[in-house]
Structure formats: C-alpha cells, structure tokens
Amino acid sequence: MDPNVKAILDKAKATAVIAAERAGKMADAATKKAGDMASITKLNLQIFELNSDIDGVYKEIGQIVYQAHIGNEGRTVELDDKFAQVDERMAKIAEVKETIAHTKTTVECPGCGRECSKEDAFCSKCGHKLA
Ligand SMILES: [Zn+2]
Structure with a gap:
C-alpha cells in the first residue's frame, strides 16, 4: 500500500476510536436531557440530514486521500478537520438516536x-412483566 495512504488510514483508525468513546459519553448526556424532545419524524429527518452531511465529507476525504496517493501531500493537513466534521455529526446522530429511544x-x-x-x-x- 502507498505509504502516504497507509499513514492516513492509521490516523483515521485512531481518530475513530476516540470518536466512538466521545459519542458514548455524549449519548449519556443526551439521556438526561431527553425530556424536551421534538417528534420522532423530525428527529429521523435530522439523522437523515446528518448522514447526508457525512456522505459529503467522506467524498472530500476520498479526494484528499487520492491527492496523497498521487504524491500531492499539500492537502493532507485538512484531514484532521474533515475527521472532526464526521466525528461531530456521528456524535450528534448518537445523541438524536438516544432521544428517539426515549421518545418511543x-x-x-x-x-x-x-x-x-x-x-x-x-x-x-x-402476561410477561414489562420493565
Ligand atoms: Zn408478551
């Protein structure tokens, strides 16, 4: 594998682990403030929009990775920012899903x-006892 691309993928892996931990913590916080919630339809729409955003950022990440692959490393610094954009939306999605679970x-x-x-x-x- 191209060493530039491998470095980027290693970095992405490390970032993903941190993001998953952060999303878990944010979901805990969301549970506490689940009292004031909008309708499930609105929340699902919010998730849809966040996923669309993420698709767009993934596309940009793909372009940056490809640039690195062909030896143009100038744009690789932007990756941290792109990963942060994805992480932010992933955490938000976890939060919204948590709210939906409590809205049911x-x-x-x-x-x-x-x-x-x-x-x-x-x-x-x-007749089973419900929690
Ligand atoms: Zn039953």
Whole structure:
C-alpha cells in the first residue's frame, strides 16, 4: 500500500476510536436531557440530514486521500478537520438516536416480542412483566 495512504488510514483508525468513546459519553448526556424532545419524524429527518452531511465529507476525504496517493501531500493537513466534521455529526446522530429511544411510547415485551404501551405493567398477550 502507498505509504502516504497507509499513514492516513492509521490516523483515521485512531481518530475513530476516540470518536466512538466521545459519542458514548455524549449519548449519556443526551439521556438526561431527553425530556424536551421534538417528534420522532423530525428527529429521523435530522439523522437523515446528518448522514447526508457525512456522505459529503467522506467524498472530500476520498479526494484528499487520492491527492496523497498521487504524491500531492499539500492537502493532507485538512484531514484532521474533515475527521472532526464526521466525528461531530456521528456524535450528534448518537445523541438524536438516544432521544428517539426515549421518545418511543412503546416497549417490546421480553417474553413474546409484542409492542406494548410503556404505561402497561404486564404484556397484554403473554402476561410477561414489562420493565
Ligand atoms: Zn408478551
């Protein structure tokens, strides 16, 4: 493999591990403020838009990696910024998904898998105790 490209991929791997840890912490914080939430449709749209943003940044990263591959290293410094842009949106997506999970009004029965109301203490189909 091209040494320039390998260096970039190693860097990307290291950044991804940090991003995953950070996203986990942010999701914890999001759980606490899940009280004031918009509709699930709006939240899903937000995730869609964030993913579109990420696709755009991935494309830019691809171009930078290709530039490095053909020996033009001038743009590689921009990668940190691009990775940060992806990390930021990944963390936001984790946060929004967490909010959606807490917005759901149904809970899956651990006994039979039926979607029961969060208000119910027991499953209406199999009688299993709901958490
Ligand atoms: Zn059940």
